[in-house]
Amino acid sequence: MKKLAVIAFGVLVLSGCATKQYPQAPAVTNEEASSFDCKALDQEIAKAHSVQQEIKRTGDFDGRTVLGFLGDFGIGNGMAKSEATKKAQDRLTQLESLRSVKCKPAL
Template sequence: MLRSLSFASIFVALLMTQGCATKTYGRQGTLTSYEKDTMNCREIDLELAKTRGFVDHVNKESEFSGRDVLAILGDFGIGNNMEKSAALESANKRIEQLRDLRATKKCEPGQA
């Protein structure tokens, strides 16, 4: 009886912590029409640098940690992989938009 109670307690504790085991990274927004109209070449380069920093942060934070153990127990780590993919996809889309904007505004090559 005591052993099953102990197992049940551990199982319930794992279920309770599983909800916060998935890492979250946030998203990079798409360029708004206002940004496209008003950003100059320097601002575009700054946004590219910020977005690349976001990608570096996601890659660093996605390295294996103790939270991954809980995520693997809860959903085999699928949630973390999906979150990372969505975060990187949003950043890559923004980088592509910023590069297109650089070309449209005829910013000097090699700056970004």
């Protein structure tokens, strides 16, 4: 019985550390919006796509996924991924809106 309690405690301790760390994309600030030119916007859009790919890679199944599921049925990892994905998409949308305003296609 004591051995079972120690194992259960160990699983709980490990599952508390099992939430994956997803990259976070900040919103575009007013300073960024005013200072970005077309080249900088293209670079930032490429970075935003990289962040989205990193979120997908971090979300792949691994040992932390199993421990997270044992701890809270995977809810913590799911919430972290959802929030990171939303922030990355919001930043990408803001950058693309800026590009459409600042970088008119040449005729």
